[in-house]
Amino acid sequence: MAVSGLSDEVAAPLAKYDTGEVMCPYRLVLEHVTSRWGVLVLIELLDRPYRFSELRRAIGRVSEKMLTQTLQTLERDGLVHRDAKPVIPPRVDYSLTELGREAAEQVRGLAEWTQKRMGAVLEAREGYDVRKAGAEQG
Secondary structure: OOOOOOOHHHHHHHHOOOOOOOOOHHHHHHHHHHOHHHHHHHHHHHHOOEEHHHHHHHHOOOOHHHHHHHHHHHHHOOOEEEEEEOOOOOEEEEEEOHHHHHHHHHHHHHHHHHHHOHHHHHHHHHHHHHHHHHHHHO
16 A cells, blocks of 8 residues: 555655554654644755754744754654854854755745745635635535
């Protein structure tokens, strides 16, 4: 059984994890990359390395705890590099690995598509809401 959206060649090794009940490895990475904060971290780090506080300000509205968890998850997945410099005060810079840059480019493409096609999405939502309201009244 092929995994949706993937070629048979790519899907074959992944199909054994496709139980629908258990979070398989590729789905877990996809969740990390496309999570609310994962997307924003990856896109922001495409520009340049950031210190934690700079990154938090650049992203906005993310708690320190959530940003820390997101960075740790992306670092564990091999997408983000954490460079702790032994200076006083301590300095930690975050940057993308090559794998992270590749993922970030893909995510940025999706973000750009979303921005470009938002009008069509809003139009579709409006049409849906009108149809749904009509069905509920009728």
